[in-house]
Amino acid sequence: MPIEELGSAPRSVHEGGRAVGPELALTFREAENSLKERERKVLKQAAEGLSAGDIAKRLYLSPGTVRNYLSEAIQKLEAKNRIDAIGIAEKNGWLD
Structure with a gap:
């Protein structure tokens, strides 16, 4: 994940959001279509x-x-x- 996104990830999670890297997101999409x-x-x-x-x-x-x-x-x-x-x-x- 780009450094800019990596830096904002902890704040996003702390505020109740999610931080998912592109590789992991691709895994979720593949699982959805299983x-x-x-x-x-x-x-x-x-x-x-x-x-x-x-x-x-x-x-x-x-x-x-x-x-x-x-x-x-x-x-x-x-x-x-x-x-x-x-x-x-x-x-x-x-x-x-």
């Missing part, structure tokens, strides 16, 4: 409390395909389970 559209849709349905079977009916998929999408989302988000994955995705605004 879930495919279908994985997000399936995860959003799971967040509503639907079972794999119910999600499958709503999205015209097989229950096995839904479980695969959920598994992929859990793996990509490095979550412990689907509840953890939903929490991570919601926290980052990826289920909107």
Whole structure:
């Protein structure tokens, strides 16, 4: 980060702001795009409390395909389970 920005970073953080270097910001953007559209849709349905079977009916998929999408989302988000994955995705605004 340029020295001018580096000098203002502590003040910004002290005032409640954020200071994120360009390399780190790029990492955040990449993480934001880690879930495919279908994985997000399936995860959003799971967040509503639907079972794999119910999600499958709503999205015209097989229950096995839904479980695969959920598994992929859990793996990509490095979550412990689907509840953890939903929490991570919601926290980052990826289920909107």
